[in-house]
Amino acid sequence: MLRTVIATTAVLGLAAGCAPDPQTPVKIRALVLSGNGQYVPEEVELKTVDDIVGLSGTVADLHGGARIVYxxxxxxxxxxTTAEAFAAALLKGEGRDVAANYINQDDVLWPADFHTWNMVTxxxxxxxxxxxxxxxxxxPLTDFKKPVKTYYFPEFVLADIQPGPLKDNALYFSAMESFLVLPFDQLQRAPLSINAGVITHEYSHRIFNLKAYGGSPFPEALISWSTAGGPNxxxxxxxxxxxxxxxxxAYGATCRSKSGCDTRFLSSSFHGPDQGPLADERDLAKTDRCIDDALRDSLRDNSLSQFSGKEYRVGTIxxxxxYQAGEATGQRDILLRSIVAAYNDETTATPGILQLTRRYIGDQSKFTLAVAAGAIITHVTDLRLKEAVCNELMDHLQIPRDQLVGTNNPNLCPxxxxxxxxxxRLGAD
Incomplete structure (x- = not known):
């Protein structure tokens, strides 16, 4: 990939550079995953950018060189004493606006250096x-907050974990309500910033925060429950x-790309003997993923810190x-819409995840897998899709049928x- 970028820039080196001021949408080249699994320069349009040099617009505002330390x-x-003060205390160096460089060829902007390719993408x-x-x-468009500050290649230090800056990651950092695109080191083939699936995964965390956590940098239920003594x-x-x-x-978003649906969207970044297993572990198309006694016990009996890392295993299941329910019924997008609707719903008969966490804020043991899954199930209105979702969740997450069949709630499983x-089958929980 890097060789492709360098070669492309070299070919265009004779064209005149410029300080562009185009009108949106902006025709520009970005690195896009092709059908053969390679990232190639492709002409795309940026529809929301206001400042093409500073790469800021209604969706994101890129900022470089910051130092963030926890x-x-x-x-x-x-x-x-406030979320704003906490975010300000994390920011030890504000950094600066980014400055992208371009070459204009036939009214299409080509990034003129690697960082511009990376930032544009x-x-x-x-x-x-x-x-x-x-x-x-x-x-709705009105539900999105202001453009998300996106820190490009910051020094991000979690001093309690390691003294030096973290690398090879992209994340949504709710404490600062910002995205962080960290420098890459080991991920040379496809840094995470150019992997559209990874970026959508992180954007999904932002949506979950906006909806299921009520937009709080420090979600009430998560903070209250994780700081309680004993299991969480x-x-x-x-x-x-x-x-x-x-x-x-992230998978659903890949289905809108030219390269098509990709259950292994991590594989273009994580590959080889050292990194490749991660793509296999998170491949949604594997049909034999099952919660076992040990994982179920950990979910129930661990503190959040003890459980760290296992959330990916349960999440993948x-x-x-x-995934299987949506694909089997041919109703992928309907299911994806139903899931987001389940994050926040004040309706008494179909409460969302936010409302259920508030209901059980004083006793997290009542916020069970069945309760959390029930929020999704009650927002699936098509009977065939609802039955498929119920069957898959009962099977793979081993949720007892009597906790999901809607004898008292007709919106649950039929x-x-x-x-x-x-x-x-697992033993009694």
Missing amino acids: DSRDQELTNA AYYNLERAFDYFREVTNI PGANILKSFDEGLADLH LASAL PSAAGGTTCP
């Missing part, structure tokens, strides 16, 4: 994720759903089960739902 011993963080992928959630899952089952379930549904939405037979 250290539990930092007195500034300890003294912060990141903005384009954020725009695609924004479009996916607006057009497929029907989130409610917090573990929330984190698992957040991760699993982010993978499912959830996402794979929902009596015809009996669960699947892929996964071995």
Whole structure:
């Protein structure tokens, strides 16, 4: 990929550089995944950018060179009494606006250096994720907050974990309500900023925060439950759903690309003997993913810190089960819309995840897998799709049928739902 970028820039080196001021949509070249699995320069349009040099617009505002440090011993963080003060204390160096460089060829802008390729592609992928959630899952434009500050190649230090800056990651950092595109080191083939699936996964965390967490930088249920003494089952379930549904939405967004639906969207970035297994572990198309006794016990009995890392395993099981239901019925987009509708719903008969966490804020043990799954089920209105979702969740997450069949709630699973037979039955929970 990097050789392709360098070669392309060299070919265009004789063209005249410029400080462009085009009108939107802007015709520009970005790195896009082709049908043969390679990232290639492709002409695309940026529809929301206001400043093509600073790469800011209504979707995102890129900012470079910042230093962000979380250290539990930092007195500034300890003294912060508001979310705004906490975010300000994290930012140890504000950095600066980015400055992209272009070559204009036949009214199409070509990035003139690697970082411009990387930043343009990141903005384009954020725009695609924004479009996916607006057009497929029907989130109204007014529900989105201001453009998301996107820190490009910041020094991001989690001092409690390691002294130096983190690399090879892209993330939504709710404490700052921002995206972070970190420098790459090991991921040379396809840095995460150019992987549209990864960017949509992170954008999904933003949507989950806006909807299921009420837009709070410090979600009430997650903070309250994770700081309670003893096991944190409610917090573990929330984190698992957040991760699993982010993978499912990332997959759904790939279906809008020229390269087509990709259940292994991580594979273009994570490959080879050291990194390749991650794409296999998160491949939604695998039909034999089952929760086992040990994982179920961890979900119920671990604190959130003890459970760290296992949320991806539970999330993948959830996402794979929902994937199978959507594909088997040919109702993928309908299911994806139903899932987002389940995040926040004040309707008494079909409460959303946000409302259910508030209901059980004083006793997280009541926010079970069945309760969290029920929020999705009650928002699926098509009977065939609802039955398929119920069967897959009963089977793969081993949720007892009597906790999901709607004897007292007609919006839950229909009596015809009996669960699947892929996964071995577990003992009584």
